[in-house]
Amino acid sequence: xxxxxxxxxxxxxxxxxxxxxxxxxxxxxxxxxxxxxxxxxxxxxxxxxxxxxxxxxxxxxxxxxxxxxxxxxxxxxxxxxxxxxxxxxxxxxxxxxxxxxxxxxxxxxxxxxxxxxxxxxxxxxxxxxxxxxxxxxxxxxxxxxxxxxxxxxxxxxxxxxxxxxxxxxxxxxxxxxxxxxxxxxxxxxxxxxxxxxxxxxxxxxxxxxxxxxxxxxxxxxxxxxxxxxxxxxxxxxxxxxxxxxxxxxxxxxxxxxxxxxxxxxxxxxxxxxxxxxxxxxxxxxxxxxxxxxxxxxxxxxxxxxxxxxxxxxxxxxxxxxxxxxxxxxxxxxxxxxxxxx
Amino acid sequence: xxxxxxxxxxxxxxxxxxxxxxxxxxxxxxxxxxxxxxxxxxxxxxxxxxxxxxxxxxxxxxxxxxxxxxxxxxxxxxxxxxxxxxxxxxxxxxxxxxxxxxxxxxxxxxxxxxxxxxxxxxxxxxxxxxxxxxxxxxxxxxxxxxxxxxxxxxxxxxxxxxxxxxxxxxxxxxxxxxxxxxxxxxxxxxxxxxxxxxxxxxxxxxxxxxxxxxxxxxxxxxxxxxxxxxxxxxxxxxxxxxxxxxxxxxxxxxxxxxxxxxxxxxxxxxxxxxxxxxxxxxxxxxxxxxxxxxxxxxxxxxxxxxxxxxxxxxxxxxxxxxxxxxxxxxxxxxxxxxxxx
DNA sequence: GGTTAGCACTCATTAGAGAGGAGTGCTAAC
DNA sequence: GTTAGCACTCCTCTCTAATGAGTGCTAACC
Numbered sequence: 008x009x010x011x012x013x014x015x016x017x018x019x020x021x022x023x024x025x026x027x028x029x030x031x032x033x034x035x036x037x038x039x040x041x042x043x044x045x046x047x048x049x050x051x052x053x054x055x056x057x058x059x060x061x062x063x064x065x066x067x068x069x070x071x072x073x074x075x076x077x078x079x080x081x082x083x084x085x086x087x088x089x090x091x092x093x094x095x096x097x098x099x100x101x102x103x104x105x106x107x108x109x110x111x112x113x114x115x116x117x118x119x120x121x122x123x124x125x126x127x128x129x130x131x132x133x134x135x136x137x138x139x140x141x142x143x144x145x146x147x148x149x150x151x152x153x154x155x156x157x158x159x160x161x162x163x164x165x166x167x168x169x170x171x172x173x174x175x176x177x178x179x180x181x182x183x184x185x186x187x188x189x190x191x192x193x194x195x196x197x198x199x200x201x202x203x204x205x206x207x208x209x210x211x212x213x214x215x216x217x218x219x220x221x222x223x224x225x226x227x228x229x230x231x232x233x234x235x236x237x238x239x240x241x242x243x244x245x246x247x248x249x250x251x252x253x254x255x256x257x258x259x260x261x262x263x264x265x266x267x268x269x270x271x272x273x274x275x276x277x278x279x280x281x282x283x284x285x286x287x288x289x290x291x292x293x294x295x296x297x298x299x300x301x302x303x304x305x306x307x308x309x310x311x312x313x314x315x316x317x318x319x320x321x322x323x324x325x326x327x328x329x330x331x332x333x334x335x336x337x338x339x340x341x342x343x344x345x346x347x348x
Numbered sequence: 349x350x351x352x353x354x355x356x357x358x359x360x361x362x363x364x365x366x367x368x369x370x371x372x373x374x375x376x377x378x379x380x381x382x383x384x385x386x387x388x389x390x391x392x393x394x395x396x397x398x399x400x401x402x403x404x405x406x407x408x409x410x411x412x413x414x415x416x417x418x419x420x421x422x423x424x425x426x427x428x429x430x431x432x433x434x435x436x437x438x439x440x441x442x443x444x445x446x447x448x449x450x451x452x453x454x455x456x457x458x459x460x461x462x463x464x465x466x467x468x469x470x471x472x473x474x475x476x477x478x479x480x481x482x483x484x485x486x487x488x489x490x491x492x493x494x495x496x497x498x499x500x501x502x503x504x505x506x507x508x509x510x511x512x513x514x515x516x517x518x519x520x521x522x523x524x525x526x527x528x529x530x531x532x533x534x535x536x537x538x539x540x541x542x543x544x545x546x547x548x549x550x551x552x553x554x555x556x557x558x559x560x561x562x563x564x565x566x567x568x569x570x571x572x573x574x575x576x577x578x579x580x581x582x583x584x585x586x587x588x589x590x591x592x593x594x595x596x597x598x599x600x601x602x603x604x605x606x607x608x609x610x611x612x613x614x615x616x617x618x619x620x621x622x623x624x625x626x627x628x629x630x631x632x633x634x635x636x637x638x639x640x641x642x643x644x645x646x647x648x649x650x651x652x653x654x655x656x657x658x659x660x661x662x663x664x665x666x667x668x669x670x671x672x673x674x675x676x677x678x679x680x681x682x683x684x685x686x687x688x689x
Numbered sequence: 690g691g692t693t694a695g696c697a698c699t700c701a702t703t704a705g706a707g708a709g710g711a712g713t714g715c716t717a718a719c
Numbered sequence: 720g721t722t723a724g725c726a727c728t729c730c731t732c733t734c735t736a737a738t739g740a741g742t743g744c745t746a747a748c749c
Contacts (some may be wrong), residue, residue, distance in 0.1 A: 032741050043691050050742065068699045068741050109510060147484045147500045155500050159488045163496050167506040169450055244603045246598050255588050262585045373712050386722050408729045409712050612694065 009056075010221065014085060015042055016052050017061060020318045021073050025322055028250050030070030075287040078299070078321055088330040095124055095331065103342060110163060113342065114239040115274045115333065117315060122242025123280070126327055127319035133237040133277040134312040134343075136164055140194045144226075146185050148178060156226055160197065168228060187212060188226075201227060235268040237313065238275070251297050251320045264294040265318075280304040280311050280332060287321050297321055301328050303336035307343050315339070350397075355426060356383055360400060362414050362422045366665055369591050371411030416628040418661055421639070423625045429671040434673065437463055444683060451504060454683065455580040458656060458676065463583025466669055468660035469606065472580040472615040475653040475684075477505055481535045485567075487511070487526050491521060497567055501538065509569060528553060529567075542568060576609040578654065579616070592638050592661045596647050605635040606659075621645040621652050623674060628662050638662055642669050644677035648684050656680070
């Protein structure tokens with residue numbers, strides 16, 4: 008579609024604009040050395056590129072900036088993954104060498120490393136709890152009417168919820184129920200837990216225990232954990248230093264959105280595996296219409312576990328972020344493999 | 349110290365400045381009606397008040413604004429608690445009528461109500477877990493080398509931590525240890541748990557179980573929960589709309605600080621009971637040198653549990669926030685009483 | 690035909706000048 | 720003790736002109 012020269016010019020414009028945040032003029036490209044044409048020639052090409060929708064002009068006498076379509080073309084055809092700098096590798100090495108105590112720490116730290124290295128906002132989607140299997144289920148009574156339901160997975164993750172006991176159920180009933188459930192449900196994937204609770208189990212239970220339907224219903228709420236617990240974020244305040252968010256209103260919208268963990272969780276879970284770049288309005292959330300979201304899924308043993316991502320202005324350093332995410336998502340497999348042992 | 353007229357003028361200046369965020373001139377005060385003196389007279393008084401350090405002047409030909417000392421005097425001697433508006437009462441009524449499922453929800457919601465009613469940032473310090481007593485302690489093995497230690501309190505709070513088993517300990521040993529610990533430690537306040545673990549218990553345990561010292565040490569880390577889990581915050585982005593934070597650098601510092609939950613936790617736990625106002629540099633944190641922190645502790649049955657607070661610019665509506673916090677902290681006692689039943 | 694030099698034109702940005710106005714401090718009169 | 724009057728300060732706003740980066744177009748060049 009585009010000639011080689013147009014591709015070179017396009018690359019130059021995107022690169023320059025990413026660096027400077029200023030519209031790029033024909034003369035500055037001509038002076039770069041790698042494109043040995045006069046400003047007039049480049050102007051003609053730029054005019055064509057604008058007509059095709061890859062560039063736009065803030066006003067008649069300004070340089071050009073990439074349009075969303077332009078960024079898309081750049082990401083799809085032009086960007087070259089860079090190699091990581093010594094500093095970057097070092098920061099990651101230090102991080103991966105650290106002794107990790109808790110699962111959650113890994114993801115919080117990954118997010119922290121990402122935002123520090125990029126000066127953008129990082130979002131990490133931790134592994135789905137549901138891919139884990141049930142290790143142990145327990146109800147610990149607090150008083151006559153209520154107790155804490157606790158679910159432990161094989162990964163060491165603990166979910167807990169205060170539940171209210173149904174009327175007239177005895178402590179012995181509860182104990183019996185839990186005992187039966189444990190025997191039946193051990194090592195069952197959490198994902199299937201709900202279905203199993205309803206189909207097989209509850210039928211059998213009613214034979215032994217009075218009023219256990221209510222109890223099972225209460226238990227169900229405990230496994231119904233929120234997706235938002237999987238979200239780890241870091242560097243949200245880095246948005247402040249981006250010139251595209253000088254406007255306080257726009258900034259507030261953005262930060263408010265980032266505070267809505269459930270929305271962010273929904274956004275990240277809806278993204279397919281692999282490395283993905285969503286530019287501007289491709290995200291269909293108004294608040295991040297000026298942002299790009301780059302994500303990379305990480306996996307273990309072929310199974311997709313979660314996603315790490317960077318949210319920055321559309322004018323973000325795609326090359327660097329892409330190579331960083333690529334590298335880090337692969338390292339995570341190693342790290343998690345070590346953890347799960 | 350101050351004459352009645354000076355106090356009136358002081359009140360007028362603070363009130364006006366809180367409303368307008370603009371330096372207050374002598375003429376505008378004279379026109380208010382409640383102070384029937386000419387601008388010249390008021391100018392003389394203002395000059396005296398400035399000399400005493402209660403007012404300052406951004407530049408020679410501007411009006412006066414309250415100094416930190418001025419705000420301090422205002423808060424200590426001049427402010428009158430307002431009565432809450434119908435709207436405010438209504439929002440709170442709706443909130444308190446809501447069915448609360450989990451303890452944590454209460455505090456998150458209180459924070460949310462506070463920030464929405466005030467348009468400032470709210471911070472809630474939840475009750476100290478340590479004031480609760482141990483209901484149940486358990487170790488659920490994940491594999492040969494590790495397991496999850498779970499602690500349930502009488503309030504339904506659950507703490508959990510992955511621990512590594514000491515070398516050579518058997519499943520039976522672990523079970524025995526947990527059994528002994530439960531018998532010994534049930535209903536012990538968490539605060540005393542650590543001491544009891546070391547003094548009485550571990551001595552007795554060594555008689556029965558091999559290598560249990562290591563296990564106890566691992567358990568200890570589980571009760572060592574972070575203060576930061578007690579912090580609930582809402583409305584941090586409200587800082588953006590305050591004119592005192594037009595400066596992006598200052599704003600970033602502030603938001604970064606608010607993201608450091610441990611620091612915030614330390615700040616709030618260091619504040620004495622009752623209603624407290626900390627103005628500007630009284631907080632000794634650079635990032636909130638232009639902010640005031642108003643806090644009110646809440647209690648249940650005479651025992652202090654935690655704190656609710658509002659962080660806003662020093663130019664904040666003290667009267668409204670004070671009466672709101674006063675009211676809400678008292679309501680919380682009722683709410684928590686109902687919860688603990 | 691592709692490339693380039695030249696030139697007129699556009700328009701955001703900046704600096705400077707001047708007017709306006711809010712507010713003060715001081716003095717003198719009430 | 721209070722107030723009117725007045726000179727003075729200094730911020731803010733607006734207007735203007737200059738600057739300059741960048742464009743589009745045309746005509747010449749290879």
